[in-house]
Amino acid sequence: MRTLDHPATDELELDTVLAALGDPVRRRIVLQLADGHDEQACIAFELPVSKSTSTHHFRVLRTAGVISQCYRGTAIHSTLRRDDLDERFPGLLDAVLDAARR
Amino acid sequence: MRTLDHPATDELELDTVLAALGDPVRRRIVLQLADGHDEQACIAFELPVSKSTSTHHFRVLRTAGVISQCYRGTAIHSTLRRDDLDERFPGLLDAVLDAARR
DNA sequence: GTGTTAGTACGTCGTTCATCGTACTAGGCT
């Protein structure tokens, strides 16, 4: 089984996380994950970019520690790392999600 | 008297604000402002960059709506737009400040 | 096996951005 690297909770960096959340396409992914669409493959997200660009954004989110990903067959299962983010940067994710929903 | 442009509260954009807060030098400025150092000229901030780069960062913060600036003689007086940011993006500034202080 | 599907690797292109130095302006002080 293929594996994917994730940073540990105490390795999360504010710079990286803010950079990850700073892109509108990535916020769109995070929003869809937050709204419960976390049982679908990357390709099923509605994004205005190509497949390879989509891969790029998912990887940025993962290496920043915003989401975690694991393989399910050929597809990838992504989830928001809510608890980890809240532990390290309390309130940040919720504030961004809140702001993004307007 | 020279004047400086500021976006209205309802014109603040999440993208721009996140981009502004995403830079470590600018977060340092914001932190110093939040900690009460808001009665000093731009040049008095302790920043690891040149004077012209410093001007650049202050302008990014102002045009994003994170700070407001007005002339006091030749110097510029900068303040955090706490209330405006809280009105438009509740909790965001505090979450970032909190995270930046670790 | 073949074919299909989901995602990756890689190289490229164009844009944006942080940084700088130099030359300049506006306001205050003597």
Add this chain to the structure above:
DNA sequence: AGCCTAGTACGATGAACGACGTACTAACAC
């Protein structure tokens, strides 16, 4: 007037980034 100080304008440079297409791999279904 002359000088100093705080900040700006402008142009240059190099790095980072978002976007793309093409060619590839891994897992599943048949």
